[in-house]
Amino acid sequence: MRLAKYILLGALIPGAAFAWPWSTDMVNQPNVKPQEGVMALFPARSIPVQGVATQVANRDEAKDLVNPIPASAESIKEGRTLFRIICAACHGLTGGAESPVSNKIGAIALNDDYVQKMLTEGWVWGTITFGSAIMPAYGKPSSREDQRGANDLTVEERWHIVNYVKHGLMKEAPPAVRAAAAANQ
Numbered sequence: 001m002r003l004a005k006y007i008l009l010g011a012l013i014p015g016a017a018f019a020w021p022w023s024t025d026m027v028n029q030p031n032v033k034p035q036e037g038v039m040a041l042f043p044a045r046s047i048p049v050q051g052v053a054t055q056v057a058n059r060d061e062a063k064d065l066v067n068p069i070p071a072s073a074e075s076i077k078e079g080r081t082l083f084r085i086i087c088a089a090c091h092g093l094t095g096g097a098e099s100p101v102s103n104k105i106g107a108i109a110l111n112d113d114y115v116q117k118m119l120t121e122g123w124v125w126g127t128i129t130f131g132s133a134i135m136p137a138y139g140k141p142s143s144r145e146d147q148r149g150a151n152d153l154t155v156e157e158r159w160h161i162v163n164y165v166k167h168g169l170m171k172e173a174p175p176a177v178r179a180a181a182a183a184n185q
């Protein structure tokens, strides 16, 4: 009877029950604890590494960056969607500076020789990241003195947009623009 009373008491007071030696039995297993011993190398491809290193401080440093994302059909499609959401408001749906505000704010056409031939892909990426004279930053607004912009485009998304601007925009340009570009070659 007395034993039963103690068992009942132990069951009713879990705090006291934890004091028994068996409470920690499961912790003390012959296994390697976190931070214990020499860390084994991770098996190949077991750590999800996303993103690409882009430790550049400004657009000048970005100029010679090599685009790490191939201009595949998927990348261009992703870039096109983002372009239409973010860039088109100022640069026009076709990138020809035909939006109602393009002229008012001086948003240049992106489908002419200046952007298509003279600007490097790194520079275009840098422009999206850090902004330009008037254009806000879409990667690192905190690097601007006026802090204008948003940081809602990931590094990869910015390269997708570069792929669209450099490899997709002209294919969709109005016939007159394409003819002019062809005549210029």
Ligand code: HEC
Binding pocket: 083, 086, 087, 088, 089, 090, 091, 105, 106, 107, 108, 110, 115, 119, 124, 127, 128, 131, 132, 133, 134, 135, 136, 138, 161, 165
């Ligand atoms: C709020 C309006 C606005 C938005 C949105 C905008 N731009 Fe611009 N962009 C401008 C203006 C204005 C200029 C020209 C003056 C300047 O350089 O700031 C410009 C210039 C540029 C240039 C030329 C930079 C140079 O060196 O001359 C590129 C390339 C460009 N924009 C790409 C983009 C892309 C790609 C997007 C979308 C991610 C985008 N812009 C979104 C306003 C905008």
